[in-house]
Amino acid sequence: MAEKRKNWVKKAVPAAHRGKFREKAERAGMSTAAYAKKEAHAPGTLGKEARLATTFLGMSKKRSKTSILYDHKGGQ
Numbered sequence: 001m002a003e004k005r006k007n008w009v010k011k012a013v014p015a016a017h018r019g020k021f022r023e024k025a026e027r028a029g030m031s032t033a034a035y036a037k038k039e040a041h042a043p044g045t046l047g048k049e050a051r052l053a054t055t056f057l058g059m060s061k062k063r064s065k066t067s068i069l070y071d072h073k074g075g076q
Contacts, residue, residue: 021049
């Protein structure tokens with residue numbers, strides 16, 4: 001069952017479309033994150049791509065041990 005959940009992201013974006021949003025960001029002279037933030041409220045496909053990119057950028061393979069969000073020392 002772990003294998004099913006592991007690859008759900010690959011199904012979210014068809015193989016023919018992978019990297020297209022990054023290319024659009026590069027043509028605009030921006031990073032993927034900055035371009036996604038700028039275009040998040042755009043209508044149509046571009047807006048959908050930007051919102052999905054924002055979601056993917058928020059995901060990470062490893063959690064940082066130095067992150068404030070995961071510091072369980074009781075605050076500062």
